Amino acid sequence: MKIKLAENYGFCFGVKRAIKIAEENTNSATYGPLIHNSKEIARLKRDFNVALSEDLADFKSGDKAVIRTHGIPKDELAQLYTRNVEVIDATCPYVTKPQQICEEMSGAGYDIVIFGDEEHPEIKGVKSYATYGAHVVTSVEELKKLHLKEKIAVVAQTTRKAEDYLEICNYLIPRHKEVRVFNTICNATFENQDAVRKLAKEADIMIVIGGKNSSNTKQLQSIALNAGIDSYHIEGADDLVASWFEGKKLCGISAGASTPDWIIQQVIEAIETMTK
Secondary structure (H helix, E strand, O other): OEEEEOOOOOOOHHHHHHHHHHHOOOOEEEEOOOOOOHHHHHHHHHHHOEEEEOOHHHOOOOOEEEEOOOOOOHHHHHHHHHOOOEEEEOOOHHHHHHHHHHHHHHHOOOEEEEEOOOOOHHHHHHHHOOOOOOEEEOOHHHHOOOOOOOEEEEEEOOOOOHHHHHHHHHHHHHHOOEEEEOOOOOHHHHHHHHHHHHHHOOOOEEEEEOOOOOHHHHHHHHHHHHOOOEEEEEOOHHHOOHHHHOOOOEEEEEEOOOOOHHHHHHHHHHHHHHOO
């Protein structure tokens, strides 16, 4: 069986930047998981003494708090500054952009529509910047239940599929006088998704590597499944099952934006061992 990597995969610019920031700030703690990859978070703790805290109350005056790539709610950031915590902002610039858009457009009187998962930390943060609130939706059906103003601004979670975002925008545009659409899906997401679509046309099994809570990894697996081939979302080599590869000729591999190269290499080596 052959193994082929997607043309684009793995660490994106925002994650590489956040990891570098964390490594440069030893003896600190991230507020929430820096990225959605537990193995990389464990490495930061082991090698750089960068801890993880899920509780805002843990941070006291003089502590160093590294802000996760997904960002945090505006009021929580303000609380950290009020307590004289040293804030090290590792929020991905692609996430900062929709935060700024929501704040500006909400202040200008637009209803804010956010396409994404309301429970995802990125969206919790983005929504908090809308001065007068925001509507978070995942489908046109959810949009139909809303009573919106004539002026609307729309942003998307950075890791969403572009075609799904277009459905939301195409529903709104003919129904309202002014719809401002902002393309906040990051370039790395586009490139990784396109690469999976291409590879899924020739592979007969896809392995997608990434944290179980990683939205962009889930989207990659969804694209592979939609192509009609067996696709498995794993966190690391330990999750592999030998029977998946029986009768397969080409295994395609992709990885989410929070997946480091060392985990990808472990998976490749494990598959090679299993299929000899």
